[in-house]
Amino acid sequence: MTAAMTGHRTATVTGTGPGTGAGALLEVSELDAWYGRARILNQVDLAVARGEVVALLGRNGAGKSTTFRAIAGLVEQRSGRVSFAGTDVSRRASYEIARLGLGYVPEDRRIFTDLTVMENLEVGRQAPRNGAPSWTPERLFTLFPNLAEMRNRPGGRMSGGEQQMLTIARTLMGNPLLILLDEPSEGLAPRIVEMMANAILELKKEGLTVVLSEQNLHFAALVSDRAVIIETGAIRYRGTMAELAADEEVRRAYLTM
Ligand SMILES: Nc1ncnc2c1ncn2[C@@H]1O[C@H](COP(=O)(O)OP(=O)(O)O)[C@@H](O)[C@H]1O
Numbered sequence: 249m250t251a252a253m254t255g256h257r258t259a260t261v262t263g264t265g266p267g268t269g270a271g272a273l274l275e276v277s278e279l280d281a282w283y284g285r286a287r288i289l290n291q292v293d294l295a296v297a298r299g300e301v302v303a304l305l306g307r308n309g310a311g312k313s314t315t316f317r318a319i320a321g322l323v324e325q326r327s328g329r330v331s332f333a334g335t336d337v338s339r340r341a342s343y344e345i346a347r348l349g350l351g352y353v354p355e356d357r358r359i360f361t362d363l364t365v366m367e368n369l370e371v372g373r374q375a376p377r378n379g380a381p382s383w384t385p386e387r388l389f390t391l392f393p394n395l396a397e398m399r400n401r402p403g404g405r406m407s408g409g410e411q412q413m414l415t416i417a418r419t420l421m422g423n424p425l426l427i428l429l430d431e432p433s434e435g436l437a438p439r440i441v442e443m444m445a446n447a448i449l450e451l452k453k454e455g456l457t458v459v460l461s462e463q464n465l466h467f468a469a470l471v472s473d474r475a476v477i478i479e480t481g482a483i484r485y486r487g488t489m490a491e492l493a494a495d496e497e498v499r500r501a502y503l504t505m
């Protein structure tokens with residue numbers, strides 16, 4: 249990798265543009281994470297401003313899920329600083345971080361299969377939060393129209409894509425300020441992918457801050473303002489979606505199979 253490639257992008261990180269430095273809703277610096285003795289994350293820096301949609305891109309095994317899990321307080325062995333909504337959450341437990349308004353949707357859908365769609369949504373309900381969009385089941389059914397038609401269906405009798413949407417909807421019932429979406433388009437049928445992209449664009453319009461991970465550059469480009477690329481646990485690139493689209497060398501180095 250050329251120095252120019254990484255050096256140039258680093259300049260955008262330390263500048264004064266959106267998602268940089270003071271005033272960021274989420275600010276991650278020098279984040280390391282280990283599973284046992286294996287170091288998985290290496291000095292990850294990431295700043296996200298209010299209202300941004302940022303894509304964390306990288307191939308399978310690059311460290312996307314670990315980054316999200318570490319931010320959400322779900323990796324036991326981590327170091328570095330994570331600041332969220334003005335609070336240092338580096339040492340906080342995952343439930344405390346969630347309570348501050350950080351929503352996390354893992355890549356494996358976690359719905360209650362015995363509960364109906366409505367009951368699953370009720371499980372996620374939290375009080376309205378200052379500065380965050382407020383959600384009700386009815387508003388979520390506008391966001392995910394297909395869920396409206398199955399409100400009394402048990403979660404276990406939904407397709408994978410419907411379960412994915414329900415997981416997101418349930419997280420939104422907590423009225424988060426920011427939502428981490430781990431590979432929201434993964435395994436979805438094309439028609440459902442389009443619904444998912446529309447839903448994320450609606451969330452942005454509502455003012456929600458979104459960080460999503462993706463291997464699918466096409467999907468990320470539909471919904472995101474900018475991209476951050478991770479490989480072997482380290483950030484390798486930052487740029488706008490337009491810059492990344494124009495940079496075939498970076499795409500080939502870090503994204504294509
Ligand atoms: N629970 C775990 N224990 C040990 N290693 C893990 C665990 N989860 C992930 N890893 C390893 O951490 C690295 C990053 O994984 P992950 O964050 O899941 O990547 P991605 O989400 O980008 O596919 C991979 O090498 C993976 O094998």
Ligand SMILES: [Mg+2]
Nearest residue numbers: 312313314355
């Ligand atoms: Mg993953």
